Every structure is written in C-alpha cells, then in structure tokens.
Amino acid sequence: MTPADLADLLRATAAKVLVEHGSDPSVLPDEVKVERPRNPEHGDYATNVAMQVGKKAGFNPRDFANWLAEALSATEGIDVAEVAGPGFLNIRLAKSAQGVIITKILDAGENFGTAATLTGTKINLEFVSANPTGPIHLGGTRWAAVGDALGRILVSQGADVTREYYFNDNGAQIDRYAKSLVAAALGQPTPEDGYAGAYIGEIAANVVKANPGVLELAEAQRHEIFRRDGVELMFAHIKQTLHDFGTDFDVYFNESSLFASGAVDKALETLKSSGNLYEKDGAWWIASTEYGDDKDRVVIKSDGTSAYIGGDIAYFQNKRSRGFDLCIYMLGADHHGYIGRLKAAAAAFGDDPNSVEVLIGQMVNLVKDGAAVKMSKRAGTVITLDDLVEAIGVDASRYSLVRSSVNSSIDIDIDLWTKQDSVNPVYYVQYAHARTCAIMKNAADLGFDSATPDLGLMVSDREGELIRTLGEYPRVVAAAAELREPHRIVRYLEDLAGVYHPFQSDKEMRVLPLGDEPVSPLNAARLELVKATRQVLANGLGLLGVSAPERM
Template identity: 80%
Template sequence: MERGSDPAVLPDEVTVERPRNPEHGDYATNVAMQVAKKAGMNPRELATLLAAALTAADGIDTAEVAGPGFLNIRLAAAAQGAIIAKILAAGERYGTADTLAGTNINLEFVSANPTGPVHLGGTRWAAVGDALGRILIAQGAAVTREYYFNDHGAQIDRFANSLVAAATGAPTPDDGYAGAYIGEIADTIVAANPGAAELPEAQRRELFRREGVELMFAQIRASLHEFGTDFDVYFNESSLFESGEVERAVATLKSSGKLYEKDGAWWIASTEYGDDKDRVVIKSDGNSAYIAGDIAYFHNKRARGFDLCIYMLGADHHGYIGRLKAAAAAFGDDPATVEVLIGQMVNLVKDGVAVKMSKRAGTIVTLDDLVDAIGVDAARYSLMRSSANSSIDIDLDLWTKQESVNPIYYVQYAHARTCRIIENSAAFDFASVTPDFAAMTADREGELIRTLGEFPRIVATAGETREPHRVVRYLEELAGVYHPFQSDNDMRVLPQGDEPLTPRHAARLELVKATRQVLRNGLSLLGVSAPERM
C-alpha cells in the first residue's frame, strides 16, 4: 500500500468549514494536518495528494493547498444546483436527521410554581424549551415536553393564606404573595362559593388552596398556550407523595446503601457529583426534605422509559445539577442520564430605563406583560436569541420597530420577500425554461447557496449543544445574505421589460424557493411565524 493511502489514518469526523474570506474558496479543512503524522508524511505533502484527488472528483472545481497544509475547496457551479434540488425535494424535512432516532427524551421546562403568573425567567424557558424540543425531534428523538406542577409544600400554603387574606380584607401575610392577581383569584373563588370567607379556618384554607391553585394554573396554561408553548404531560408533584412513590424510592435507596445516616437524618452523597454539600433526604424529625420528591420524580421518569431526562432550571438552581446526578447514580443509572440546563436573568428596558413593575403581579414582569408589549413572535425570538446561560436585556423599543434593525423583522421580511418574488413569477412561463445552475457563477449566488447548505449542520449542532440560539443566529446570517442578493440589480430573478426569460432566471427562482423553504423551516423550529406579506 502506498504511503498515505491507508484510510485507517482518517479521523472519524472530518471538519469542513466555510472560510471567513470567500477568496479562500467555498470550504476549507485541516484534515491533512490532523493525519499527516499517522500517514508518515508532512502536512503539505499529504494536502497536495488530497487536493489532486478532490480536484478530480465530480462537483469540485478546485482544491488548493494553503499555509502549512490547509485545503481550500471550491465547488463547481453546476454542483451547487444539487444543494438547491436537495432542499426543494426535502421541503419541510430539510434540516432533519435521524441522529437521535430511538432516543426517548423527557424535557422538563418552565415548571413555575402555581402561586403567580409566569415571570420572565420562566418565559425564557418557555421559548427556549419549546424550541429545543422541536430541534431534538428534528434530529429523530421522541420528546415528551413535561411541566412539573409544584402543588405540594410551603409555597402553596403561603399562596392559600394570601388568598384568604384578600377574601377577608386582612393584610397580606409577611411571607405571602402580593399583586392584583391575588385579589382577582380570591374574588373568583368567593363568587363561585358564596360564604367561603366565613367558613371555619381549616375548611376555608383548604377551599382557597384547592381552587386557587386550579385557577392560577389554568391562567398559566392559557398564557403558555397563547405563547405557543404546550406540554404533553402536566405532572403533579403531590401525586408522588399521595401514591407513596416518595416513600418507596427512599426505602429503595436506604436498602441498597445509597443513603447514609448522620445526626438522625438520612443523606445522599451529592458532593460526589459536583454539589457543594451532601443533601438531607429524610430530616431528623422523619419528614421528607424537598429533594426526596426530586429523587422520586427522577425514578418515575426512568420508570416511564425515558433514556435522557433534561431539566431546564432557573439561575438559582445550580445545586440541582449535583443532586439530580447523584439521584441517577444512586438508582444505578449513568449520571449522564440527567442533564441540567441553567437559565439566566432577563431584564426589560424601555426608553433606556429598566422596566421593573407588572400591571398585575406587582413586583415582577410576566409573560403576559412581555407579549402585550412586543407580541408573541418578537417575545419568543428575543428570548432565545442568546445563549440561555447568559443574562439578556430586551429593549422594548427595538423589538417593536418595523425596521431592519429589529432582528425578527429582518428575518421575517426576508421570508416575505421570497414569497413576493415567487408570487410574481406566475406572470412568466418558467415551466418552459430549464434552470441552468452552472450559469450561477456570481459571488452573491454562490454565497447564498452555500449558506443554505449549512442549515442541516446548524440544526444538528443546536441539538447536540442544547442551544436553539444557533438557529436564531443562522437565520439572521441567511437573511443578511439574501437581502443584498435580492436588492442587487444584477441578480434579478424576474425579467424586466422586453428582457427574455433565461435558464439563469429559472435557476435563480429555484434558489429563491430554496431560501424561502429554509427560512420557513428555521422559523418553524423556533415556533415563530413565517409571514408571506409584511
């Protein structure tokens, strides 16, 4: 075998990227530098061999060696038509894959306590979580979107006490919940149950607790639905205790030696998995600590057949990473079965000043407040435009502008422009002309085609990294390539005046159709509309 010809020296994956400088070609790779030593050659020598082989391949115009052994590759113009044809043939399926086929994922997000409206942090997860679910499904996974309904514990007692206080005209308890929504719910309960405020204390508290939670959660579900986020499962925390699952899960861990006893309490060794301290599961008084419910909940998910449990939690929940992974290990599962994503804070800004007060919630800004201010599409898009693990400021003035400085307007307008061209093309006999993709040799044409070809890789990476913002930024890049293409008089898709209809016009129309499809697919993954007119 000739030196350098053994395919075993090749890595499992070859990285091919688009150069920042288009003069360096359409794609570039450093594979020769990666494997030269194994092949017994210097990088430039191996790169020269690879360049010769690539240049002889169908669809490759040139392959040139640069620097210490980089390969710069330029596609043949006619080969670019294959990218367009692939997009149009796949349609809504373009960008999907079967990478995660057979993987059953439980994706839990939002899970806000039913003690008030969804605040901005939860709203961010509603956007990011829903988009992540769509992206994972696009990669072949079976995804169950789940909302963990926290209807058990002290916070529910405080909520009930706040409702009773509002109904009876008493001051809000020091540890209670304020805001107009508390009075609204209390009034609704009283209207449906005349005399509720005069019931014996225990009976009154139970009535306001039960009906208050139902009413609050109905509002939460309605707000999320209007926001475009729905769940497959609403799981009640209380069911874990009422069914005895918490007791059984704890007993299992005790009997297997996965909990240890100290100071009269039972502990789980969560420090072994990154927690800052071991956690009490059963307190010295025999009552369950909050983590006991989390442990039983994870066990319940695994019993339902989920291969991967993704938890999307707020900024103050870093400690949950270690304790949930410890719970997985305690039940004999790989800690990698658990993934915890932490989201950071969201701030609203208007006229250069932070917006801090809600109309109904008093001290917080809610999902409904944001939607009222900028609309559903802009709200979703703005919340997932940056990595969820970084804090963001949302400028309400920016996101309501019908101008290109508004990112969502910029992307949606690109889609609307493609629709307008396709609609106007009906006035011409394009059916009589065969597209000539080899004629599309202009830089703007090639850049747009190559950008479209990147979409499947972007979606795959967004799924692997759990980062929907990668799709957002890609769409802005695509719009940034398409707008100059359409505005360039030399890139006309439709003939003007007495200009004849040519095969190049037909090829460009196919390119516009492919652009529309990719914009539409990307926006769909984000749960954002693709308007045909703006």
C-alpha cells in the same frame, strides 16, 4: 453539494489516499470537519483533516494535503483544491455542484434540515415548571421559548421527545399562596411571607364566587378550598398563557402524586438499603459527594418532612421507569446546585449519571427608554410572560428569548423589538421571507415555467454565497440539537437574511424580467434559488415557533 456531502467525500477520498500510500484509514476521525473560510478568496470551504491525521498516518501533513488535493481536484463537483500553510486544504466547488444544494432543498421541502441521528432516543424534556402561585415571570418565559424550540429541534433530528411540565403543587409555597388568597378575600393585608399583586385579589374573588359562604367556614376547611381552587385557577391561567405563546406540553406531572402514591418513600427506602442514605443530626442525608456532588444533601429533615430533593429523586425514577433514555431539566439561574445533586441521585440508584442533563438559564430584563421595567400591571413587582407579549408580541418575544445563549443574561429592549425595520432582528428575518414570497407571487403572475432550470448558470459570487449559506442549514440544526443551543438557528437565520437582502437588492441579480423582456434561463434559475431561500427561512423560523409571514 452540501457541506455534509463534502465532508463525506473528503473522508472517503482521504481513506483512499491513505490506503494508496500504505497507511491505515482508521486514523481518520468519524466526521471530517469542513468550514467556510472567512475570506471567500480562499475558496468555498476549508478543512484541516490533513493536519489532524498526517502525523498519525506517518506522513508530513503538507504532503498528505497535496495528495488529497490532487485526488479531490480530479473528482466531479470539485473545481479546485489547494494546499495552504502547513496542511490546510482550501476547496472551491464546481458551479454545477452548487446547484445541487438548491435541488436538495426543494426536493426535501419542510424536511430539509431533518436527520435521523437521534432516532430511537426517547427524551423527557422538562421546562418552565413554574410554581402555580402566580403568573409566569420572565425567567420562566425564557424557558417557554427556548424549551419549546429545543423540543422541535430534537424532534427534527429523529428524537422521540415528551415535553413535560412539573406541577409543583406540594409544599410550603402552596400554603403561603392559599393564605394570601384568604387574606385578600377577607380584605386583610398580605401575609408577611405571602404573595401580592392584583392577580391574588382576582383569584380570591373567583374562589368566593364559586364557593358561596366559604369565608364563614372553619379556618382549616376554608384554607383547603382556597388552596385547591386557587391552585386550579392559577394553573389554568398558566396553561392558557403558554398555549397562546405557542408552547404546549405533552404531560403535566403533579408533584403531589409522588407523595400520595408513596413513590418518595419507596425511593428513599431504596437509598437507605443501599447505604446511600445515612442519618446525621436527626436528618437523613444522601451521600451525593460519593458521586461527584460538592456536598451531601438533606433529603429528610429533622422534623420528618421531605426536602425538595426527596421529590426530585422520586421524579427522576418515575421518568426512567417510563422508558426515557435521557432526562433534560431546564432550570432557573438559582438552581446550579441541581446539576450535581440530580446526577449524583441517578448514580446512587446505580443509573447512568449521563441520563441526566441540566440546563441553567440566566436572568431576563425588560427595558424601556433605556431603563429596566420593574412593575407589572397584574403581578406587582414581577414582570410576566403576559407583560412581555403585550409589549412586543409573541413572535418578537419568542425570537428575542431564543436569540442568545441561555448561559448569558439578556435585556429585551421594547423600543428595539417593536420597530418595523431592519434594526429589529426578527423583522429583518421575517421580511426576508416575505420578500421571497413576493417574488414567487410575481413570478407566478408572469407565468414562469421553471420545470427544468439550468442551475449551473448561476456563477456569480453573490449567488454562490447565498447557495453556500443555504447549504449550511442542516449542519446548524444538527449542532443546535447536539449542543442544546437553539440560538444557533437564530443567528444562522440572521446570517441568511443578511446574504439574501443584498442579493435581492442587487440590480445585477434580477430574478424577474423587466417590462416585456422574456423570461430567460437565468431568471428561471434564480427563481429556484429564491424558492430555496424561502423554504430554509420558513423551516428555521418553524423550529423557533416563530411565524413566517408572506406579506409585511
């Protein structure tokens, strides 16, 4: 019986008890909360549902808890249900019910942990979207890992997810980039507001190689060639780097297309006609404070050019016109103001502001020998995705970036993440998976036959703890999807590895028989538990885009 099964049983039993005592079951929450107690002596699971609804139903919560405990104790799969304190309910499952968790995992296989809660929801997930003026820095790398993991998690819950990269190929930064390339090609110093780094010289040389004689052209023509080819070369590098990192996109959307197609002008005219765009001091402003923003925003500058928000407004409209129910934006630490302005822009168009979600990621630092690494080999002062992968590898990079909430800054210690021992969190989890594979291979070599194992034979506390930890996985994935928090899966996998390693190391929990001993029914049952553990570890690592090695 998984926690979800128990929650459903609790709700059904509570509804029945309420009716029997003359109360309306509508006072029950849609989902009954079930938790694992910190102290295992209190039981396998606990719930406060009696305290939640007792008074609403007209009963003393403890009385209601006692009625509920009596009904549950008589239910198949429940060993005992006891009341604690003012109305908490502690529940211990029957051993046979725990074995059901293993069966569910093995029957579902790769699909264990999936659900249909988001079926029918079409989500646009935009992340990374770094300017094509240089390699992806650590902040963008964090989104490459977290965004890709979040996309996988949302898909696992039934959502139709389009992963999108917004290609910022319009605006002043592109001109500064082109000027930097021209300066490098001519052997001149980097412009004061330009881009530096070895990559600028490399790209400039490639542009010259592809366009012989470009340096003899008129300044405007030369600038356009360096801008066009330089952006194309940089973005090709970005796409290849992301692909090698395990992050691919369904759509690459060009910002410039919004201006070329007239979409920006059309969107702004719509706002003008509705009165949500007004003129002041020679500029046009969106009345975003009317929709919850902290201040109105300039959309068309006094010189007639569009501010960044102009493209953002048209881009949101474009996404909604493509049929997306939810638009998730994953932005950097300096983009807090975008939360209010994007939601306000949606409301100004008469749209639901909740169709916009903005996630803000905090800073990432690379640390070596206790000090921050500040210099990149190719990008000058900016540490890049390539630098991180070169230092600790793809798996450790992705895992370390997803491991913490995006609301917190993180330091990635190169010394820690390259260790080949249990101090390294990703090694600790991957090694757990490799250990399960080793046992399964050895069992196969011994000719194990566990077609009809008696899972009820596993009655020890250590076996029960591992089984219950496995049963938590679907709920962890559901919470990660609902809260947009992939780090919940990382922490769960570490908890699972922390339960599995002692299980396998415990001589009393032997899975394989010693020497010439025959395979016992308990050996066969424990092998199924190992198989289930391997499956859940593989499923969780898969959602993170991290490999599940069979040998280490």
